[in-house]
Amino acid sequence: MVEINRKVLIFMLRFKLKISCLILLLGVVTLFYSCAPDEDAVVVYSGRSAELVDPVFQEIARELPFEIQVRYGSTAELAATIQEEGERTPADLYYAQDAGGLGALQAEGKLKKLPAELLEKVEPVFRSAEDYWIGISGRARVINYNTELVEAEELPDSIWDLTDPRWEGEIGWAPENASFHAFVTALRQLEGEDEARRWLEEMKANQPRRYPRNTPIVEALGRGEISLGLVNNYYLYRFLEEDPDFPVGEHYTAGDAGAMMNVSGIGIVTGSNREKKARQVIEQLLSEKHQRYFSSETHEYPLLKGIETVGRQKPLEEIQIPQIQVEDLAELQETVDLLRDVNVL
Numbered sequence: 001m002v003e004i005n006r007k008v009l010i011f012m013l014r015f016k017l018k019i020s021c022l023i024l025l026l027g028v029v030t031l032f033y034s035c036a037p038d039e040d041a042v043v044v045y046s047g048r049s050a051e052l053v054d055p056v057f058q059e060i061a062r063e064l065p066f067e068i069q070v071r072y073g074s075t076a077e078l079a080a081t082i083q084e085e086g087e088r089t090p091a092d093l094y095y096a097q098d099a100g101g102l103g104a105l106q107a108e109g110k111l112k113k114l115p116a117e118l119l120e121k122v123e124p125v126f127r128s129a130e131d132y133w134i135g136i137s138g139r140a141r142v143i144n145y146n147t148e149l150v151e152a153e154e155l156p157d158s159i160w161d162l163t164d165p166r167w168e169g170e171i172g173w174a175p176e177n178a179s180f181h182a183f184v185t186a187l188r189q190l191e192g193e194d195e196a197r198r199w200l201e202e203m204k205a206n207q208p209r210r211y212p213r214n215t216p217i218v219e220a221l222g223r224g225e226i227s228l229g230l231v232n233n234y235y236l237y238r239f240l241e242e243d244p245d246f247p248v249g250e251h252y253t254a255g256d257a258g259a260m261m262n263v264s265g266i267g268i269v270t271g272s273n274r275e276k277k278a279r280q281v282i283e284q285l286l287s288e289k290h291q292r293y294f295s296s297e298t299h300e301y302p303l304l305k306g307i308e309t310v311g312r313q314k315p316l317e318e319i320q321i322p323q324i325q326v327e328d329l330a331e332l333q334e335t336v337d338l339l340r341d342v343n344v345l
Contacts, residue, residue: 047075103330133267234299
């Protein structure tokens with residue numbers, strides 16, 4: 001009886017969904033992804049949240065002579081969806097929160113090569129080495145610190161300095177967070193598995209305080225609960241907008257994984273028959289106007305050559321970013337395995 005009711009419920013839900021799709025197709029004109037894409041519309045699968053990039057896509061839709069439909073979800077979920085849909089996918093563009101998702105699709109042959117005139121808009125370190133995707137904005141790893149508890153001359157120059165007993169119990173980290181996984185992946189790529197393991201073990205011995213995400217780390221710093229926090233660069237600026245006297249500063253290490261730049265990028269999906277339009281969308285995302293949006297509104301680093309950061313952020317050219325191919329950050333499963341083996345996860 002329970003199984004029958006379950007089947008009836010599934011049938012009713014599917015029937016309601018089909019009716020809803022029909023209503024949308026018959027009477028609703030919408031900018032965003034609905035039940036089926038318009039044949040002339042460019043369809044974007046976005047692993048970046050609507051909260052962050054919806055204003056940009058709305059503006060681009062007003063600037064271009066065709067419709068843009070956006071389906072939002074997690075970067076990993078949408079990459080898997082494109083692989084599952086295969087040649088049937090309606091996606092023209094895949095916009096990922098991080099380079100790992102792009103690297104994974106590139107490895108599966110699901111992205112088209114981009115033209116040189118488009119790729120040349122950003123530095124090589126912020127795009128696919130094989131020309132399959134391009135970075136739109138970047139988020140740097142930083143050490144935030146409580147300015148009332150730590151003097152500038154005490155700040156560590158390297159992530160290895162964080163293992164000093166001086167910082168025992170004073171550091172906040174978020175080992176379950178995706179940005180932390182990208183950081184550890186960069187550490188593995190730069191210094192090898194053994195050194196990455198050693199750093200994690202020595203950090204664990206220093207008893208860092210665990211937080212679920214980056215935002216609670218910055219909050220804890222403001223309260224003086226911890227002295228240092230491992231986060232991405234843009235979180236602090238959200239707090240400073242509300243309180244210019246918020247007692248937290250930002251510090252970059254020099255040339256190691258602690259100063260890595262994780263890239264949000266975009267690529268054209270294999271099989272798209274709207275490639276010319278898809279390129280126009282990418283060109284708009286890399287226009288000076290929209291690059292300034294990422295700098296001023298989301299507090300990320302614009303990647304278009306010649307665009308400067310705004311406010312108190314350290315200029316991109318002054319950061320000693322480690323030399324690593326960002327698509328190598330796709331090796332996340334090995335990182336998760338390492339974190340579990342060290343008993344950090």
